[in-house]
Amino acid sequence: MNLILDPADVQPADRPRIGGKGYTLAILTRQGFTIPDTVLITTDAYRQYLQKSGLQERIQLELHRKDFSDMRWEEVWDCTARIRSLFLKKPLSDQLEASLRETLQRRFANQPVAVRSSAPEEDDACASFAGLHESFVNVRGIDDILRHIRLVWASLWSDAALLYRQEIGLTIEHSTMAVVVQAAVFGHCSGVAFTRSPTNEAQAVIEAVHGLNQGLVDGTVEPDRWTIDRRSRKVLSHRPVERRLWAAVQDRGIALGRLPDKLVSHPPLEQSQVTAVYELACRAEAFFDAPQDVEWTFRNDRLILLQSRPITTSSSAHPEDKRGWYLSLHRSFDNLKLLRQRIETELIPEMIRCAAELAGMDLATLTDADLAAEVHRRLEINHNWVNVYWSEFIPFAHGMRLFGQVYNQAMAPDDPYEFVDLLVHSDLASVDRNQRLSQLAGEVAGDPKLAGLLRTGDLKGLPAGFRQQIDAFIETYGDLSCTMTGGTNCAEDLQPLIHVILQYATVLKHPPENSRQETTAERVERFLDAYGDGDREKGLELLELARASYRLRDDDNIHLGRIEAQLLAAVQEANRRISESADEPETDGGRQVLQAAVAEIHLLQEPTAAGSDEKHPLSALRARQLTGQPAGPGVARGRARVIRRHSDLPGFKNGELLICDAVDPNMTFVVPLAAGVVERRGGMLIHGAIIAREYGLPCVTGIPDATSLIQTGDTVTVDGYLGIVTVHGD
Numbered sequence: 001m002n003l004i005l006d007p008a009d010v011q012p013a014d015r016p017r018i019g020g021k022g023y024t025l026a027i028l029t030r031q032g033f034t035i036p037d038t039v040l041i042t043t044d045a046y047r048q049y050l051q052k053s054g055l056q057e058r059i060q061l062e063l064h065r066k067d068f069s070d071m072r073w074e075e076v077w078d079c080t081a082r083i084r085s086l087f088l089k090k091p092l093s094d095q096l097e098a099s100l101r102e103t104l105q106r107r108f109a110n111q112p113v114a115v116r117s118s119a120p121e122e123d124d125a126c127a128s129f130a131g132l133h134e135s136f137v138n139v140r141g142i143d144d145i146l147r148h149i150r151l152v153w154a155s156l157w158s159d160a161a162l163l164y165r166q167e168i169g170l171t172i173e174h175s176t177m178a179v180v181v182q183a184a185v186f187g188h189c190s191g192v193a194f195t196r197s198p199t200n201e202a203q204a205v206i207e208a209v210h211g212l213n214q215g216l217v218d219g220t221v222e223p224d225r226w227t228i229d230r231r232s233r234k235v236l237s238h239r240p241v242e243r244r245l246w247a248a249v250q251d252r253g254i255a256l257g258r259l260p261d262k263l264v265s266h267p268p269l270e271q272s273q274v275t276a277v278y279e280l281a282c283r284a285e286a287f288f289d290a291p292q293d294v295e296w297t298f299r300n301d302r303l304i305l306l307q308s309r310p311i312t313t314s315s316s317a318h319p320e321d322k323r324g325w326y327l328s329l330h331r332s333f334d335n336l337k338l339l340r341q342r343i344e345t346e347l348i349p350e351m352i353r354c355a356a357e358l359a360g361m362d363l364a365t366l367t368d369a370d371l372a373a374e375v376h377r378r379l380e381i382n383h384n385w386v387n388v389y390w391s392e393f394i395p396f397a398h399g400m401r402l403f404g405q406v407y408n409q410a411m412a413p414d415d416p417y418e419f420v421d422l423l424v425h426s427d428l429a430s431v432d433r434n435q436r437l438s439q440l441a442g443e444v445a446g447d448p449k450l451a452g453l454l455r456t457g458d459l460k461g462l463p464a465g466f467r468q469q470i471d472a473f474i475e476t477y478g479d480l481s482c483t484m485t486g487g488t489n490c491a492e493d494l495q496p497l498i499h500v501i502l503q504y505a506t507v508l509k510h511p512p513e514n515s516r517q518e519t520t521a522e523r524v525e526r527f528l529d530a531y532g533d534g535d536r537e538k539g540l541e542l543l544e545l546a547r548a549s550y551r552l553r554d555d556d557n558i559h560l561g562r563i564e565a566q567l568l569a570a571v572q573e574a575n576r577r578i579s580e581s582a583d584e585p586e587t588d589g590g591r592q593v594l595q596a597a598v599a600e601i602h603l604l605q606e607p608t609a610a611g612s613d614e615k616h617p618l619s620a621l622r623a624r625q626l627t628g629q630p631a632g633p634g635v636a637r638g639r640a641r642v643i644r645r646h647s648d649l650p651g652f653k654n655g656e657l658l659i660c661d662a663v664d665p666n667m668t669f670v671v672p673l674a675a676g677v678v679e680r681r682g683g684m685l686i687h688g689a690i691i692a693r694e695y696g697l698p699c700v701t702g703i704p705d706a707t708s709l710i711q712t713g714d715t716v717t718v719d720g721y722l723g724i725v726t727v728h729g730d
Contacts, residue, residue: 003045003096004103007038017042019118019178024288024308031287033280033305036114037183039107043120043176045096046153053090059083059157065627066682066702068162074683075702077159077401078417078629081684085408085416087154097146104181105142112138112184112249115148116307117155119177121165132161133177137214138184138253145181151409152179185304186249187297189268191216191223193281196230196291196311203236204228206277208268211246213295213306214254218332221245221256224267226274235274240267245334252535256334276303284308333542336399340548343396347388351559354381355486358566363573368590371574372597378567379600385563393556399549400685403542410530410539417630417684422520422527422543423550424693429558430668431694433477433485437669440469441504451505454498470497478565483646485561485666487568496650503673506654553687557665567601574598626709629682630723631689632699636676637717640710640727643667657718659710663688671695676718678725680706692720700725 005018010026018026022040029035050056062083071079092100117133134155136148155161156177165175191208198205207216207223215221225239246259269277280303281294288310295306331339358378366374400423407419443466444451453461462470474488480500481491524543531539574594581591641656643649649670652658658674660667662681668691671677677692682702692699698720703709706725710716715728 003042003048003099005040005042007035007040010040014042016120017044017178019043019120019180021116021118021307021309022178022180023118025180027287028284028305028308033283034303035182035305036185037107039103039181040118041100041149041179041181043178045100045149045179046177048096049090049092049150049153052093052096055086055090058086065629066704070704071702072682073159073163074681074686075629076162078682078684080157080159080162081404081408081416083157084154084405085412087150087157088408088412089414092146092150100146100149101142104145108145108181108183109142112140113145114180114182114184115139115145115152116180116182117152117177118180119156119175121175132158132164134158136253137212138186138249140252149179149181153177182306184249185297185299185306186212187299187304189273190295190297191268191277193277193294193296194291194311195281195285195294197227198311202230204230204278204281206269206274206281208277209246210243210259210263210268211248212254213247213297214332215245215247215256215334218335220332220334220338221247224269226269228274228278233275233278235271238267255538273298273303280305281308331395331398331402333402333545336396336402336545336549337541339392339396340399340545343392343552344548347392348555348559351385351563354385355559355562355566358563359486359569363570368577368594371570371577372593375567375570375574375594375597375601378570382563382567385560389556389560393552396549397553397685400546400553403546403549406539406542407527411527418523419546420684420693422523423547424520428551428554428691428694430554430665430691433558434669434672436473436477437500437504438672440466440473440501443469444501445505451502454502457493457495457498459494459498470494473497480649480669482565482568483664483666484564484568485558486565487561488565489572490568491647491650499650500669500673503652503654507673550685550690553685553690554665554668557687561666571598571601624727626703626706626725626727628678628700628702628706628723628725629684630720631682631684631686631701632677632692632697632720634676634696634698634720635717636698637715638675640678640712640714640716642707642710642712643670644707657716659706659712659716660688661707662686663691671697676700676720678703678706678710678716678718680704 005014007026007029010018010023015023018040025035025038026040029038050059062079065079066075068076091097114135114137116135119133134152136151139145139148156175189208189210190213191206192213194205197203204227206226206228208226209216209221209223216223222241224241227236228234229236243259243264245256246263247254248257277296280296281292284292284294284305288308291311292308293311294308297304297306358381361374363371363374403423404417404419407422408416411418444454450463450466453459459467474497478484478486479488479491479494480496482488483490527543528536528539574597578591578594578598636657638655638657640659641652643652643658643660646667649667652670652673654673655675656673657676657678658670659678660680662679663671663677665687668687671691672695674697676697677688677699679686679688679699679701680703681688683689684701686701689699689701698718700718700720700723703725710725710727717726717728719725
């Protein structure tokens with residue numbers, strides 16, 4: 001059986017073996033369309049690779065570690081990171097490599113190529129998979145082509161691809177992958193053509209950029225857009241843009257750069273080229289008898305079709321198609337750089353300014369009507385920042401995952417999570433809060449009289465200097481009584497804060513320092529060396545971006561919490577007035593206005609952990625061994641402390657194991673006291689796992705019903721290497 005097919009030799013029965021993209025290119029070639037020199041590597045090669053390497057069984061093991069439908073997307077990423085790592089560690093068998101090498105050497109010996117995915121389900125009318133599988137441009141040398149074929153196979157197991165397959169009901173375990181290898185075409189302008197506009201079926205749309213298509217596809221280069229009347233084929237409008245960037249070829253791969261000055265004022269396409277592109281797209285639509293999304297490029301004034309797929313984004317597309325959300329979490333390096341700049345220079349400073357402006361307002365001086373209006377205003381402000389959190393901050397979290405993917409491809413480590421060690425100690429805001437607590441605890445540990453005053457609750461007798469430090473901490477981080485950073489007075493006194501300080505004083509635990517930093521520095525150097533001298537600067541830039549992404553997963557919640565705290569402060573003031581006037585007759589309607597405003601706020605009802613109610617039916621079970629995701633190396637045994645709500649935190653004692661639904665950034669002040677961490681939510685890069693590794697604690701995530709199957713007082717062993725939690729009983 002042929003493992004590689006030439007497009008000219010493809011028959012209709014070959015479609016399942018070469019995938020939708022490969023089959024489309026073969027048909028277009030036979031119909032006289034100009035496409036690059038192409039060969040098609042069939043799914044038989046993929047299956048042979050799995051069989052010879054033993055990966056099929058390993059993939060099944062990873063997929064069934066936990067019911068896939070119960071996995072959060074963070075856990076899915078962890079699962080797929082382990083699977084993709086297997087592809088990086090397992091070379092092709094000698095027989096398979098020899099079969100592929102001979103044809104590839106003959107066709108592409110001395111030229112750069114593009115290595116593209118072509119899954120059997122890909123480019124179907126209802127499931128295009130656009131952007132979900134990897135494609136690599138400007139791959140040079142047969143050895144590198146063979147390596148990138150494995151990377152395309154591995155992309156079948158990306159988190160986005162698996163989530164999408166589940167969404168549209170495809171069998172994940174039996175998925176396969178074909179590969180398209182094409183001679184690379186580096187055009188001077190490129191773009192896409194939609195023969196039917198996603199927003200107006202009577203129109204077509206052409207988008208074009210200078211240089212290569214990569215910048216347009218990932219959203220970092222804004223395209224010029226032409227709208228065309230489908231019936232008359234006349235150009236209805238041209239929307240020019242501010243042209244600043246373009247994607248250009250490097251020695252290896254593609255990079256975003258500044259557009260040459262001479263091109264800034266010129267549209268990528270002339271009128272005659274717009275017409276040529278639309279005619280090309282219409283030919284494809286006529287042949288396939290369906291609206292097409294056509295990717296094209298101009299090289300030396302020659303129009304070349306790169307690929308064509310059915311349009312799946314029109315109004316007739318399936319309403320449950322959630323690819324847009326999955327893809328929004330996967331940004332390119334250049335896109336993430338722009339997003340980081342916006343977050344660090346605009347959004348975070350504005351959040352800080354906003355929280356400070358709200359905190360500086362004297363709510364007590366407002367009339368009841370003005371206070372009610374202020375509650376509404378703060379609710380809207382908080383709502384807007386929550387939207388920013390989901391639309392900007394969450395996608396930026398992909399920065400650390402992108403680094404992990406690049407690191408694993410460059411280093412092929414035995415541990416697919418080794419990259420995380422390069423990200424720790426990134427000046428996290430919650431770690432800074434814990435260090436401030438340690439400083440306070442240090443004074444208490446060295447002063448028995450001061451410790452005695454705190455234990456008896458005699459806060460009036462505290463030395464003035466220490467009380468000033470307490471007040472400064474509360475001003476910055478709140479009194480630890482509320483579910484958000486900066487919140488105060490959710491408890492009647494300062495006992496939550498005092499309890500934490502006293503517990504800190506029993507053992508002053510800090511994030512590990514010297515040994516890990518030395519190891520990290522060595523790993524950084526090895527990673528940069530693997531990147532190569534020419535790309536060393538880019539590798540370092542990617543690492544810094546990943547560290548910023550890692551840091552933001554902690555800091556964004558801290559900043560958001562401070563804004564929530566100011567909303568809570570307005571609600572507390574409103575409730576105080578309502579309570580004080582409860583026995584007085586209503587005169588001006590102020591109490592009624594305040595009650596209506598407060599009724600819209602649900603912050604005061606403290607949430608409990610999902611599935612963790614004390615009467616949960618699982619609470620009667622005595623689980624022996626629970627399996628989750630390994631998220632922090634190490635083993636710890638001790639007394640469990642189950643945290644179901646924020647008000648449980650003051651009871652946490654040094655040396656206990658933290659068992660919770662999820663470690664919220666606003667509760668991480670107890671982590672330095674913990675001997676280990678167990679969470680219901682899963683993922684190597686969720687907040688709890690990040691903080692646990694900052695303190696060198698064993699951590700297991702993704703334990704379903706953890707807060708029900710484990711009870712406070714149980715003796716528990718947490719194995720962060722294997723992802724196993726053993727419950728020994730009371």
